[in-house]
Amino acid sequence: MTYAIEVKGLSKSFRSADKALDDVSLRIAPGEMVALLGASGSGKSTLLRHLAGFVAGDRGEITVNGQVIQSQGRISKRVRGARAGIGFVFQQFNLVGRLPVITNVLAGMLPRVPMYRSLLRWFRHDEIQVGLQALAQVGIDGYAFQRASTLSGGQQQRAAIARTLVQNARTILADEPIASLDPESSRRVMDTLAQINRSRGVAVVVSLHQVDVAMRYCPRVVALRRGKVVYDGPSAELSAAMLRDLYGADLNELMPGVDDVADADPAPGLAAAAPQLIAA
């Protein structure tokens, strides 16, 4: 089977002796939707950036969509080609604010169009139609010809997701995509990711601070603590004890009401503790 993501023995230390990633191994199948959880500094962003080949690890191997991204501390020479199948969604959207939304979305096509057209950002009519369809899928086609900077944060994030659709990404990596959004915009962005995951069979790995959001949208959770995978399994089986262990005193802030849940209670008990967060 060709995995969407396969990581074997990935480790990374920055300047300090502490490992930002410590012997991480995981496999994610095409079409899975997986939440990356963990306290601040646990290694979520670092792992996502390694998966996209933005950063080289110290050791270990990563393949995405069956293509090698890096191996034993070296980024693959063919990483540009491999990246074409990876959509990366950033916390701060990464759009060019002064350009129209549609131009930002069509940037997902740049690796495929001839160099002269990519430099001029000149797109054909049929390509613009593809961009408009992607914007319609994320529900903001009415804003296609406005400057990106005039959209709300949630709309900008959906434009960033539309860019991954135009790119034809087989795997989407989303690094805290809702961290700077209000609850309603967060819900729309997560709904959009879940809908793309279901309708296109795209694998989605999303790092989140909000435990309740992870449980609601992602059947599987990978939890990191100090760069190590400490849980990899169904989100419904995450216990209150595991979450306390992951987040310590911060848990009640991330999931109000969790203090009333017994240690052994699995997620349904946690859901009952925070119905206002989990309800549609």
Ligand SMILES: Nc1ncnc2c1ncn2[C@@H]1O[C@H](COP(=O)(O)OP(=O)(O)OP(=O)(O)O)[C@@H](O)[C@H]1O
């Ligand atoms: N470029 C870098 N240089 C030095 N240290 C780094 C760098 N990037 C990450 N780190 C360190 O690696 C560790 C993991 O950081 P990372 O940003 O991956 O955590 P995170 O789980 O995404 O946290 P948060 O939820 O706060 O975004 C931290 O100790 C961080 O300081």
